[in-house]
Amino acid sequence: MFGFTALELARIQFGFTISFHIIFPAITIGLASYLTVLEACWLRSKQTVYRDLYHFWSKIFAVNFGMGVVSGIVMAYQFGTNWSFFSDFAGGITGPLLAYEVLTAFFLEAGFLGVMLFGWNRVGPGLHFLSTAMVALGTLISATWILASNSWMQTPQGFEIIDGRVVPTDWLAVIFNPSFPYRLVHMSIAAFLATALFVGASAAWHLLRGMDSPAIRKMMSMSVWLLAIVAPVQAVVGDFHGLNTLQHQPVKLAAIEGHWENHGDAGMPLILFGWPDMAREETRFKLEVPRLGSLILTHSWDGQIPGMKEFAPEDRPNSTVVFWTFRVMVGLGFLMIALGLWGAWLRWRGTLWKCRPFLRFALWMGPAGLVAILAGWFTTEIGRQPWVVYGLQRTADAVSPVGAGQLGISLALFVLVYVAVFGTGIAYLLRMVRKGPLAGEGQQASVGGPGQERQPMRPLSAASKADRDDAVDIPTRS
Numbered sequence: 001m002f003g004f005t006a007l008e009l010a011r012i013q014f015g016f017t018i019s020f021h022i023i024f025p026a027i028t029i030g031l032a033s034y035l036t037v038l039e040a041c042w043l044r045s046k047q048t049v050y051r052d053l054y055h056f057w058s059k060i061f062a063v064n065f066g067m068g069v070v071s072g073i074v075m076a077y078q079f080g081t082n083w084s085f086f087s088d089f090a091g092g093i094t095g096p097l098l099a100y101e102v103l104t105a106f107f108l109e110a111g112f113l114g115v116m117l118f119g120w121n122r123v124g125p126g127l128h129f130l131s132t133a134m135v136a137l138g139t140l141i142s143a144t145w146i147l148a149s150n151s152w153m154q155t156p157q158g159f160e161i162i163d164g165r166v167v168p169t170d171w172l173a174v175i176f177n178p179s180f181p182y183r184l185v186h187m188s189i190a191a192f193l194a195t196a197l198f199v200g201a202s203a204a205w206h207l208l209r210g211m212d213s214p215a216i217r218k219m220m221s222m223s224v225w226l227l228a229i230v231a232p233v234q235a236v237v238g239d240f241h242g243l244n245t246l247q248h249q250p251v252k253l254a255a256i257e258g259h260w261e262n263h264g265d266a267g268m269p270l271i272l273f274g275w276p277d278m279a280r281e282e283t284r285f286k287l288e289v290p291r292l293g294s295l296i297l298t299h300s301w302d303g304q305i306p307g308m309k310e311f312a313p314e315d316r317p318n319s320t321v322v323f324w325t326f327r328v329m330v331g332l333g334f335l336m337i338a339l340g341l342w343g344a345w346l347r348w349r350g351t352l353w354k355c356r357p358f359l360r361f362a363l364w365m366g367p368a369g370l371v372a373i374l375a376g377w378f379t380t381e382i383g384r385q386p387w388v389v390y391g392l393q394r395t396a397d398a399v400s401p402v403g404a405g406q407l408g409i410s411l412a413l414f415v416l417v418y419v420a421v422f423g424t425g426i427a428y429l430l431r432m433v434r435k436g437p438l439a440g441e442g443q444q445a446s447v448g449g450p451g452q453e454r455q456p457m458r459p460l461s462a463a464s465k466a467d468r469d470d471a472v473d474i475p476t477r478s
Contacts, residue, residue, distance in 0.1 A: 007399050009407035010082040013414060015381075017074050020418050022377060023370045024068030029143060029188065030195025031061040032136035035116075037222075039129050049214045055120070056215070056437035057199075060429060062117055067425045074414075082407070086388050086398035090166045093159065093174055097149040105142035109135050140188065147187055151180040153389050154380070155248045166392070178248055182241040183380075189234045190376065193336055194369025196223040196230075200343075201366025202433045204359040215437040217353050220362075224347055227340030235333060239296075246297060246305055249390065252383035254308045255319035256326045257293060258283035261307035268293035268304055273327075276319035281309060283323075314386065322383045329375040332368045339365055 004012070035058055042050035076098070079087050087095075115123060115131035123131075158173025159166045168174050200223030206216045246253050254260075258276040259268065260283065270293035274286030294303040308316050339361060346352040353359075384390055388398040 004404060004408070006402055006404040006407055007396055009404055009411055010399050010402070011395070013082065013407060013411045014075075014078055015378075016411070017071070017078065017414060017418070019374055019377075020422055021068065021071040021075060022373060024064055024071060025139070025143070026191040026194050026370060026373055027064050027198060028061065028068050029139040029191035030193075030198075031057060031064065032132075032139045033192065034195055034199065034222075035061060036129075036133050036136045039132050043125055043129060049218050052215050052437045053218060058117060060432055063425065063429055063432070065113070067422060071418075071422065082400050082402060083388075083398050084400040086393065088165065089393050089398070090153070090389055092166050093152060093168050094149050096168075097145055097152070097175075101142055101145035105138045105145060108141065109138035112138070143188060143191070144184060147184045148175045148177075148180055151183045152177050154183075154384060155179040156389055156392060161392070166389075179241075179244055182237065182244050186234070186237050186241050186376075187373075189230055189237060190369065190373050192226065192230055193234060194373060196226040197336070197339075197362075197365050197367075197369040199223045200227070200339075200362045201364075202436070204362035204366075205434070206436050207353055208356065208359050208363065211436060212353060213437075219437075220343075220352060221347060223362075224340060224343030224352065227336055228344040229340070231333065231336040231340045235337065238330075238333070242297065243299075249383070250306045251308060251311045251315060252317060252322070253297070253305055254311075255317045255322050255383055256379065257297070257305070258286070258319055258323045259293070259305060259307050261309045262304045265302060265304075267291035267295075267302045268297065270296060274323070276323050278316070278318065278320060283319075317383045317385045322379045325375045325378040325382070329372045329379065332372040332375070335365060335368060336372075 035054055038050050038054040038057070041047070042054060079094075112131040112134040115128065116135050119128055119131065152174055155178045156166075157177040158168060158170035160169050161167070199219050203216050203220035203223065206212075207220065242253065255276070257268075258271050258274055260281055262268070267290070269288035269290045271283055271286045271288045274283040274288075276283045291301060294301060297303065297305055308319065342358055343352060343362070346355050346358055386394050386396065388395045
């Protein structure tokens with residue numbers, strides 16, 4: 001269909017659906033931890049600004065959580081419909097890991113979510129804080145199992161192949177495979193950074209419009225401090241992750257760097273920009289810094305990594321794509337560091353909330369964390385090709401025997417439904433953010449007692465009735 005093979009359409013469909021899905025868990029992970037910090041600060045200081053921020057962001061968390069659950073359900077079905085041979089080959093490992101996520105993380109979140117969203121005036125403060133902390137812990141446990149599964153596909157360990165199927169022999173080796181610790185820390189920090197940028201952009205939007213309040217200032221201050229401290233840490237974690245990739249997936253790193261071959265014993269240059277040409281086996285129009293590649297990639301002046309020409313053409317990932325997705329991720333990472341350090345300096349000077357160039361920068365950086373996560377995910381997954389389980393099963397051998405026409409129709413339907421449903425949901429979230437936190441918002445939470453309105457106990461109902469009413473006219477109001 002449209003010149004694409006069934007394999008290409010299956011990959012596009014999975015990439016499209018997971019690209020929509022990944023942004024919601026990322027914000028969920030960050031917001032859950034942010035809410036835990038806010039409630040802890042409220043319990044300790046009793047400053048109403050923390051309570052008001054908690055109730056404001058808990059509504060946004062609830063809507064985001066709901067969309068994350070809905071978008072995630074689709075992913076599980078695709079393993080059976082589009083990737084049945086992968087499920088048959090590796091299901092003995094990936095199936096239990098995903099089941100563990102449901103049995104631990106999802107049940108933990110579901111068990112405490114209702115108390116967190118609707119129990120502010122119904123349970124004691126200690127129990128409510130415990131509920132918020134357990135939801136935050138559940139999001140991190142969920143990320144742990146998902147990344148354990150994905151990391152095993154990247155660096156498989158602890159298994160045997162019996163009758164053409166993977167059989168686990170050491171679950172600790174399966175879970176704690178060589179790339180797992182780096183991916184878990186890298187992704188968790190990325191979620192925190194994406195949330196900090198989201199919160200900071202919200203505060204910047206209000207400050208630029210003259211809506212200055214203690215809650216808005218606190219939002220900006222907290223996001224700046226997290227960026228200033230955590231963004232540089234992410235750069236260090238990324239460096240360790242790169243060294244791990246060099247050890248276990250050298251061809252991926254060569255593709256990321258657009259590095260085709262070594263020249264004698266000379267150190268490697270760092271190619272800043274260029275165009276890796278897969279057909280000509282060279283990186284064209286390149287701008288490079290001598291020996292800097294050796295210093296960054298091997299931590300030595302004359303170090304070298306294998307070039308792509310040392311691998312068979314059929315075993316090389318698409319360098320043209322991963323070369324640029326990696327640079328988008330790294331470039332945005334440097335901008336995050338700059339934003340955090342600039343903000344910390346302004347905070348020290350007491351001008352954080354009045355510097356309009358900084359506020360505009362913070363506003364434009366709002367989606368940068370999510371874009372960086374998507375760019376990093378594209379780098380990781382496309383860089384693994386042509387393998388679905390690295391070194392064990394090729395992607396072409398994992399796809400189901402489904403026709404290109406069927407996949408093309410289902411992909412078109414996915415695009416239409418996702419744009420309509422999640423486009424509306426994202427617009428709703430942004431409208432809630434535009435309203436901003438209100439002073440005394442926590443005191444206005446209804447306890448649902450005699451003669452009072454009771455909200456249905458669903459996550460989306462955590463948004464106030466006024467917020468839900470506003471969502472009705474999203475397409476028409478300016």
